[in-house]
Amino acid sequence: MTKRGILMKNRLVQILNKYSLYLVLVLLVLFFSIATEGFFTVPNAMSMLTSWSIKGLIALGVGMVIISRGIDLSSGSVVALASVVAASFAQNPEVSKFGMPPVFVAVVLASLVGVVIGACNGAFVAYTKIPPFIATLGAMTVARGLALMYTKGFPVSQLREDFMILGRAMVGPVPLLAIYFLVAAGAVWVILNHTAFGKNIYAIGGNENAARVSGVSVELNLVAVYTIAAFLAAFGGMLMAARTAAGNATYGNMYELDAIAAVTVGGISHSGGLGTVSGMVAGIMILAVVENGLILLGVSPYLQQVVKGCIIVGAVIYDMSKHKRR
Amino acid sequence: MSDYTLEVENLSKAFPGVQALDGVSLRVRPGHVHAVMGENGAGKSTLMKCLLGLYRPDSGRILFKGEELRIPHPSVALAKGIAMIHQELNPVAERPVMENIWLGRFPRRRFGPLSLVDAEAMHVRTRAIFEDLELNLDPRERAGNLTVAKMQMMEIAKAVSYNSELLIMDEPTSSLTETEIAQLFKIIRRLRSQGVAIIYISHKMEEIFRICDEVTVLRDGKFVGEREVASLTIEELIRMMVGRELTSLFPKQDVPLGDVRLRVEELSSPGAFENVTFDLRRGEILGFAGLVGAGRTELMETLFGLRPIASGRVLIDGGETRIRSPRDAKRAGFAFLTEDRRSTGIIGVGSVTDNTIIANLLSYVKKPLRLLDFARIRTDTREYNERLRTRTPSYETRIQNLSGGNQQKVLVARWLLTRPDILILDEPTRGIDVGAKAEIHAIISELAAEGNSILLVSSELPEILGMSDRIVVMHEGRQTAILERKDASQELVMKYATAV
Ligand SMILES: Nc1ncnc2c1ncn2[C@@H]1O[C@H](COP(=O)(O)OP(=O)(O)OP(=O)(O)O)[C@@H](O)[C@H]1O
Ligand SMILES: [Mg+2]
Numbered sequence: 001m002t003k004r005g006i007l008m009k010n011r012l013v014q015i016l017n018k019y020s021l022y023l024v025l026v027l028l029v030l031f032f033s034i035a036t037e038g039f040f041t042v043p044n045a046m047s048m049l050t051s052w053s054i055k056g057l058i059a060l061g062v063g064m065v066i067i068s069r070g071i072d073l074s075s076g077s078v079v080a081l082a083s084v085v086a087a088s089f090a091q092n093p094e095v096s097k098f099g100m101p102p103v104f105v106a107v108v109l110a111s112l113v114g115v116v117i118g119a120c121n122g123a124f125v126a127y128t129k130i131p132p133f134i135a136t137l138g139a140m141t142v143a144r145g146l147a148l149m150y151t152k153g154f155p156v157s158q159l160r161e162d163f164m165i166l167g168r169a170m171v172g173p174v175p176l177l178a179i180y181f182l183v184a185a186g187a188v189w190v191i192l193n194h195t196a197f198g199k200n201i202y203a204i205g206g207n208e209n210a211a212r213v214s215g216v217s218v219e220l221n222l223v224a225v226y227t228i229a230a231f232l233a234a235f236g237g238m239l240m241a242a243r244t245a246a247g248n249a250t251y252g253n254m255y256e257l258d259a260i261a262a263v264t265v266g267g268i269s270h271s272g273g274l275g276t277v278s279g280m281v282a283g284i285m286i287l288a289v290v291e292n293g294l295i296l297l298g299v300s301p302y303l304q305q306v307v308k309g310c311i312i313v314g315a316v317i318y319d320m321s322k323h324k325r326r
Numbered sequence: 327m328s329d330y331t332l333e334v335e336n337l338s339k340a341f342p343g344v345q346a347l348d349g350v351s352l353r354v355r356p357g358h359v360h361a362v363m364g365e366n367g368a369g370k371s372t373l374m375k376c377l378l379g380l381y382r383p384d385s386g387r388i389l390f391k392g393e394e395l396r397i398p399h400p401s402v403a404l405a406k407g408i409a410m411i412h413q414e415l416n417p418v419a420e421r422p423v424m425e426n427i428w429l430g431r432f433p434r435r436r437f438g439p440l441s442l443v444d445a446e447a448m449h450v451r452t453r454a455i456f457e458d459l460e461l462n463l464d465p466r467e468r469a470g471n472l473t474v475a476k477m478q479m480m481e482i483a484k485a486v487s488y489n490s491e492l493l494i495m496d497e498p499t500s501s502l503t504e505t506e507i508a509q510l511f512k513i514i515r516r517l518r519s520q521g522v523a524i525i526y527i528s529h530k531m532e533e534i535f536r537i538c539d540e541v542t543v544l545r546d547g548k549f550v551g552e553r554e555v556a557s558l559t560i561e562e563l564i565r566m567m568v569g570r571e572l573t574s575l576f577p578k579q580d581v582p583l584g585d586v587r588l589r590v591e592e593l594s595s596p597g598a599f600e601n602v603t604f605d606l607r608r609g610e611i612l613g614f615a616g617l618v619g620a621g622r623t624e625l626m627e628t629l630f631g632l633r634p635i636a637s638g639r640v641l642i643d644g645g646e647t648r649i650r651s652p653r654d655a656k657r658a659g660f661a662f663l664t665e666d667r668r669s670t671g672i673i674g675v676g677s678v679t680d681n682t683i684i685a686n687l688l689s690y691v692k693k694p695l696r697l698l699d700f701a702r703i704r705t706d707t708r709e710y711n712e713r714l715r716t717r718t719p720s721y722e723t724r725i726q727n728l729s730g731g732n733q734q735k736v737l738v739a740r741w742l743l744t745r746p747d748i749l750i751l752d753e754p755t756r757g758i759d760v761g762a763k764a765e766i767h768a769i770i771s772e773l774a775a776e777g778n779s780i781l782l783v784s785s786e787l788p789e790i791l792g793m794s795d796r797i798v799v800m801h802e803g804r805q806t807a808i809l810e811r812k813d814a815s816q817e818l819v820m821k822y823a824t825a826v
Contacts, residue, residue: 010342194697196687203684206673213632213670214685214740215656273675 017322021267021282028286032293039296046175050243052288053177054079054236055258056281060188061229062256063263063280067192068225069205069272070125070132075233075259077143078114079252082237084147086110087156087247090163103163107238114234115227117143122226126219136226140256147249156247167242177239184232189277201225206273261308262287265315286311328392331356331492331523332377337386339372341727343719346372347383348547352525354492354540359514359524361534361555363567364544365759366731367717370527371413373544374494378403378410390492401430409490411481413497413527413730413757414668419470424452426469427484455487459513474501474666475618475785482510486517493517494525497730499533500757501665503617503785504820511537529731529759530786531560543567568761578767578793581775584608586644588748588779590629593638598624599803601638606748606779611770613794614783615819620800622783623665626750629781630662631655642748661685661746663737665753665783667730671737674726678718681725681736682707686743710739713769715762731757738766742773749773752783767793787816801825 016023033040058075065072089098089106117139124135169176192198200221203211212218233252241247266283268275290311294304334352338345347369354360362370375381377388379397388395390406397403403410417426425432428448435444452465461479463472472480478501485493499507514524514537526538534541535555543550543566550566588606593599599621606612614622627633629640631649640647642658649655655662664670673681683690683703692699707721714735718728725733734757741749751770755763770793774780784790790797797814799807799822807822 010340014342190697194700196691196696196698199680199684199687199698202676202680203673206676207669209670210673211684213630213652213662213664215652216684216687217651217653269675271675273673 020318020322021265021279021286025282025286025289028289028293032289032296036293036296039293042173044292044296046173046178048288048292049178049181050175051292052284053175053181054240055255055262056181056284057184057232057236057239058229058255059259059262059280059284060184060277061232062259063266063268063275063277064188064192064201064225065132065229066260066263066268066270067205067272067275068201068222069208069270070222070226071136071260071270072121072226072229073133073136073256074117074121074139074143074230076252076255076257077140077147078117078230078233079237079240079255080249081117081143081147081150082110082113082234083241083251084151084156084247084249085113086163086238087159087241088150090159090241091156092158092160095158100160103160103166106163107166110238110241111231111234114230114232114237117234118227118230119223121230122223125226126222144249151247151249153249156241157245159241159245164242164245167239167244177243180235180239185277185281188280192277197221197224202273204272258287261312265312267315267319269319283315328389330354330389331391332525333387333389333392334373334377335387335389337373337376337388338384339369339376339381340384341719343723344547346547347376349386350544350547350549351552352542352549353552354523354525356491356523357518357521358539359518359526359537361526361528361538361541362544363527363534363541363563364550365567365717365761366735366757367729368544368567369547370544371496371729372547374410374496374525374527377408377492377494404430404488404490407488407491408494409485409488409492410494411485411496411498413500415474415477415481417469417472417477417480419468421469422466423463423469423472423480424448424465426480427452427455427465427487455483459483459486460509473618473623475503475506478502479506479509482513486513490522492523492525494527496527497529497757498526499528499530501753501785504787505617505824507533529757529763531563531760532788534563535560545569564760567759578611579771579775581609583610583795584777587642589639589641589644591639591641593625593628593640594636595624595628595633596636597803598628598633599800599805602798602800602805604798604805604808606781608777608779609774610795611774611780611782611793613790613797614781614800615787615790615797616800616823618785619802620823621803622800623752624803625800626662626752626781626783629655630660630750656685656744656746659747660750661741661744661748662750663741663752663754665756667734667737667756672725672733675724677722678711678716678725678728678736679703679707679721682710682721682739682743685740706743707739710743711736714739714765731759731762734758735762735766738769742769746778748779748781750781750783753785754782755784755786755789787819790819791816799823 038044062072062075086106089101089109093100121136121139124130125132167177171179200216203216204218204221208218237252240251262284263280265286266279268280294307330353332354337347337350339347350373364370372381376383379400379402432443433447434441449465456463461483463476463480482498498510517524538555540552541555542552584607586605587608590602590604593602602625616622628635631651631654647658649658690699690703716735717732725736738754755766770780782793791814795811797809797819798805799819801823806825809818
């Protein structure tokens with residue numbers, strides 16, 4: 001091939017690589033629209049949004065953590081703990097232990113659960129240098145345990161209308177849940193691309209030593225990242241309580257893995273320092289579309305799991321192969 | 327049989343956005359040391375990686391001992407008799423030196439039906455290699471504990487131990503001091519007399535004239551010419567590389583010195599250095615000379631808050647200053663270009679822009695929303711990198727895709743951008759080509775003229791002698807002399823550096 005030819009081919013491959021994720025998403029949507037009856041309809045789109053918005057919130061936070069070269073396994077348990085805390089401050093006055101506090105109390109306390117757990121995660125990772133996997137594995141177990149202790153395993157139900165509206169309201173045809181997610185995605189985009197904090201996160205993930213020598217406070221930035229991640233998870237837990245009219249210590253089971261899977265499919269590298277918000281969102285949407293599409297196709301839940309697993313590994317293999325230049 | 331060990335014909339290789347090699351030829355005879363020269367990004371390392379099978383060329387032929395060679399993988403190159411010392415060190419830090427040397431070909435012993443790694447044989451053979459090469463290295467030491475120079479010597483020993491017919495050395499001396507360079511040259515001369523063909527890449531001109539027989543020059547990925555070194559002058563060689571005339575290499579301006587900016591009193595850090603005392607004035611360039619293990623890097627790391635101070639004081643403008651972290655150091659006006667660009671310098675997956683601005687981020691934060699001012703980020707990145715002539719396809723390219731010398735230029739830009747009062751430079755021109763070196767020296771000199779103070783660590787004596795107002799000489803953690811510019815000579819510095 002001529003030199004020009006090779007350069008042109010390289011250029012084409014580059015462009016394809018850059019947009020492959022979105023291409024896959026579009027192809028999936030096309031496929032399911034043709035293959036199933038109800039996929040390409042407004043109600044189905046809304047139900048997809050409703051069921052994936054909370055996982056999406058979690059995934060945004062987990063994505064940031066992974067960019068900093070960490071991992072957060074505690075999100076699912078934080079969802080559970082936050083849901084029971086929020087619920088117990090939003091019960092009908094007849095059954096409530098806490099009377100009838102204003103709605104924001106439930107929201108703030110649930111969020112605080114996330115902030116505290118996240119700050120602990122971050123502090124352990126940053127100051128004791130234990131691996132993030134271990135630190136957040138511990139938090140995952142502890143948070144779930146606390147939720148079970150607090151509720152003795154029973155759901156916290158009979159919630160107030162003015163609280164439940166937070167997770168159930170619609171803005172026109174769009175569920176409020178989806179709007180939280182979009183706002184959070186926008187905020188994370190601004191943080192990662194337009195703030196010093198965001199640049200620091202990429203730098204820490206790319207080369208922690210170089211970041212430190214450059215005067216970046218690695219420790220404080222790590223604490224902040226884990227705190228944001230757990231805050232988003234806790235906020236998600238609160239919304240889940242509002243949507244389902246109960247808090248429950250079993251909520252959020254394995255959500256952390258779905259979140260990790262989504263951002264991984266979205267091209268967030270576990271070697272750190274790489275990834276975009278649009279990638280994360282595309283990853284979340286791909287998993288949502290696949291899950292929803294397979295259900296509509298009538299595929300058995302067992303086979304769904306198999307497909308999901310293959311997609312995750314396949315996506316990463318493809319992603320790695322893009323960067324291998326010979 | 328061919329007269330040449332290696333013949334490269336018309337080799338081309340493109341990366342996204344750059345034609346790294348464009349019809350390059352190279353012929354190396356057995357028993358000859360063949361230099362490959364060119365500016366940063368000329369394509370030298372890329373060519374070598376093609377020879378070793380790390381990159382696949384787009385077109386062209388490689389003949390090894392007269393036979394066309396296809397190298398799908400480095401292990402094939404090694405098996406055929408081609409070994410390489412890489413420009414970027416890549417030790418397995420957590421494992422001992424000997425395992426690094428035998429990686430991929432561990433000595434084995436049979437144990438019943440099993441084939442196990444024979445640690446004892448490995449130790450014995452590693453010792454033998456080190457003794458043969460007269461290297462002072464412990465085979466059982468953890469590789470990550472070695473200094474960069476020792477690591478480099480380890481890599482050299484490793485490459486030599488393959489007993490190859492073609493040995494490629496990509497900037498082997500960029501982190502070595504004079505004594506080790508002499509040692510390396512002794513090894514090279516011996517290999518040459520044994521008929522090994524050697525490809526030698528370096529940006530240090532005097533080395534080329536000391537050790538090489540022929541030189542091939544590349545510019546912008548193209549073949550410029552091949553010459554006998556004996557028939558060439560430094561000026562001619564530089565003109566071939568750069569394509570233009572270059573003036574003075576060390577354009578140090580004489581500037582009047584101001585007040586004492588930094589005073590270091592009896593500073594000690596156990597195991598690294600003891601009782602170091604010096605003053606640094608405004609406008610002064612203070613050079614630090616010494617051999618490997620002199621403790622110069624450790625001293626600088628301590629000043630920058632990367633190591634704790636065991637005893638002693640640091641005074642800035644007469645006031646005692648406590649520096650516990652790089653952040654404190656930066657606030658006190660320090661900047662620190664580190665010696666090891668891989669581990670403490672570049673953020674590999676980050677863009678050239680991100681790498682340029684990371685130490686200076688806060689100055690781009692705009693009120694009221696505290697967002698980053700990208701217009702200024704772009705102009706600063708462009709201005710500083712153009713001044714240093716960084717060669718990159720774009721400022722959004724990942725820095726790891728730049729040539730080694732160009733990565734270094736980005737790091738220099740990073741620290742210049744912070745407009746430091748006290749700039750610590752640890753091997754600032756390591757792996758940088760002649761043109762850019764002159765540029766960096768001019769910038770250092772200019773900074774000093776503006777009243778900034780500079781601590782310059784370099785293992786290149788001409789650089790230290792040419793740039794410094796005064797020279798602190800260290801030997802094994804002790805300060806052995808402070809020499810004035812007018813008194814300093816190569817011999818005197820070496821005398822104090824070896825402390826004889
Ligand atoms: N893996 C890669 N991906 C993209 N571009 C690359 C890659 N490796 C090298 N290049 C580009 O190819 C060109 C030649 O690089 P190379 O490393 O061969 O230069 P060099 O002559 O060894 O320079 P130096 O003296 O700085 O080591 C440079 O422009 C560089 O940016
Ligand atoms: Mg190179």
